[in-house]
Amino acid sequence: MAQYLIRQTLLSLVKLFVFITLMFFLIQIVMPFDFVDQFAQNCNAACREALREQLGLDLPITQRYFNWLGQIVRFDLGRSLRQESIADVMTRLVPATLLVVLPGTAIAFVIGLVLGKFTAWRGRGLISGGTTFASIAFFTSFPPWLAFLVAYAFSRTTYVQRSIGFNFTRFPNTDPNLWLNTEMGPHQIATQMLIAMITISAFVLIGSNLLRRYRRIDIPGFLQVLLIFGGVIGSWYLFGISELAFDLVDAASVAIVTYILLSFGETMLIMRSSMTEVMTEEYVNVAKAKGLPTNVVRDRHAARNALLPVLSRLVISLPYLLTGIVIIEDALTWPGIGTGMMISLYWQDIPFVMSVMLIVGIISLIARLVLDVIAAYMDPRIRFSEVGTY
Numbered sequence: 001m002a003q004y005l006i007r008q009t010l011l012s013l014v015k016l017f018v019f020i021t022l023m024f025f026l027i028q029i030v031m032p033f034d035f036v037d038q039f040a041q042n043c044n045a046a047c048r049e050a051l052r053e054q055l056g057l058d059l060p061i062t063q064r065y066f067n068w069l070g071q072i073v074r075f076d077l078g079r080s081l082r083q084e085s086i087a088d089v090m091t092r093l094v095p096a097t098l099l100v101v102l103p104g105t106a107i108a109f110v111i112g113l114v115l116g117k118f119t120a121w122r123g124r125g126l127i128s129g130g131t132t133f134a135s136i137a138f139f140t141s142f143p144p145w146l147a148f149l150v151a152y153a154f155s156r157t158t159y160v161q162r163s164i165g166f167n168f169t170r171f172p173n174t175d176p177n178l179w180l181n182t183e184m185g186p187h188q189i190a191t192q193m194l195i196a197m198i199t200i201s202a203f204v205l206i207g208s209n210l211l212r213r214y215r216r217i218d219i220p221g222f223l224q225v226l227l228i229f230g231g232v233i234g235s236w237y238l239f240g241i242s243e244l245a246f247d248l249v250d251a252a253s254v255a256i257v258t259y260i261l262l263s264f265g266e267t268m269l270i271m272r273s274s275m276t277e278v279m280t281e282e283y284v285n286v287a288k289a290k291g292l293p294t295n296v297v298r299d300r301h302a303a304r305n306a307l308l309p310v311l312s313r314l315v316i317s318l319p320y321l322l323t324g325i326v327i328i329e330d331a332l333t334w335p336g337i338g339t340g341m342m343i344s345l346y347w348q349d350i351p352f353v354m355s356v357m358l359i360v361g362i363i364s365l366i367a368r369l370v371l372d373v374i375a376a377y378m379d380p381r382i383r384f385s386e387v388g389t390y
Contacts, residue, residue, distance in 0.1 A: 008372055012365040019361045020072070020354075024065050027350060027357075055081055068354065080344070080352040089340065089352070090359060095190035096171070097336030098363075099252055101325055102197060104259035110225070111260065112267025113310065117303050119268070120275035132272070139265030143324055144331035147258045151332065156254050172333055173251040178243055187335075189244045193236070200231040255325075255334045262324050270313050274306040281305075315371045318364050 036043075036052045043051065052058045056067070071078045077086035115135065119128040138146070156173050171186040179186065204227045211217040219227075236242040278284065279302055287297045326338030333339060337356050344352040 005373065008369055012369055016361055016365055020069075020358055021065075023357050023361075024068065024354060025061070027354060028061055068351075072358065077355045077358075078351055081347070081349045082352075086352055086355045090337070090355065091191075092185075092187040093335060093337045093340045094359060095187050095194055096252075096334060097325060097329065097338065098194050099190045099248065100255045100259055100328075100334065100336065101322070102194065104256045104325075105263065105321065107256075108260045108263035109267055109314065112264040113271050113303075113307070115264070116268040116271025116310075117275055117298065117306070120272040120279065120306075121298050121302075132269070135265035135268045137265075138261040139263075139269075141262065143258070143262060143327040146261060147254065147328055147331045150258045150261070151254045154254050154257075171248070171251055171335055173254075175247050178247050182244065184241075184244075186244075186248060189241055189248055192239065192241060193232075193245050193248065196235040196239075197228075197232050200235065201228050204228050204231065252334070255328055255332050258328050258332075259325060262328075263321060266317060267310055267314065271306060271310050274309045275302060278302045278306040311371055311374060315368050318367050318371075322360055322364060 036048050036055070036057060049058070056064060059067070068078070077090065080086050080089070112135075115131055119131050122128050174186060204224055208219040208224055211219060233242075236245040281302075284297060284302050287301045292301075325336070326341060328334070329336040329338030330342045337359060341353060341356040344356070
């Protein structure tokens, strides 16, 4: 397993390098004009050339590429064309996006698994057909349209007046009275919430796995979910941010629900198809013949093996899910990396756009690496040799 992790990590770094290289040169081709050409037209020629030299836009494209690559190696995202620190802006945008993506992906995955498992087990019928139709309808919906419907159902404002400037870090639908006398802003609270969510989830999942392996104690999945849910909320009270955290969750609810509705359908359809195929396997028929309870045959024999194709598909579809969150954020003016990228594209702020794409690439590769490890751990047929092949 250690060799597998090392090999996958190195492979992910190579993929990231190829991705950012192609991204850099493609952006230069797709966007032939720069910030100065489009938005400094009132300046004279000398002023525009001085501004272009100040921003480094007068350098050859290869030199700009190596300069940017050197900044990445030094963990320096540089400055945008607005002379703002990109890293400082990202510390406000990334937590807002992850606050939607992480719980949204987890909830959508669980909903898709459960619905896919039960609809496949029940077979054809009115409930199974209606559930499948609803999942397809949500999965194929136009994201902004669905976001507006969800916002209408929640009685929320879907549009926040957004100036053509660069102040795109405002959190909509939050209670200003709660944040009036607080020392920390919404992005800082969102960061603390994410740290608590990731830490407690890892602790519960790893702990339950160790108990099952060494103590033969099997903690049910629903109980693990309750432990994570209760632990996260408890941490909010422990650190004294409960009111602010609940306000942020309330503000992000429209984006989270929209993301879940767009995401769970694919998981459900793949789980249903995989489950239907697994149910015809001989080991499932043997388990039924032994007289095992229905839930044991369904959950431990059929669903566990049907889960592997779902995880593989989730690995492939991660970039598309991240694309969906970009559209949702822009439709709801949620202050995440999607909204930041859209506004920066309008202003042709190339350094900021490339930094956003870099962050998205890193998040996608980390998530894919984690899912690859989970799939390898769950599949008993996978064996890792000394040379790292399987």
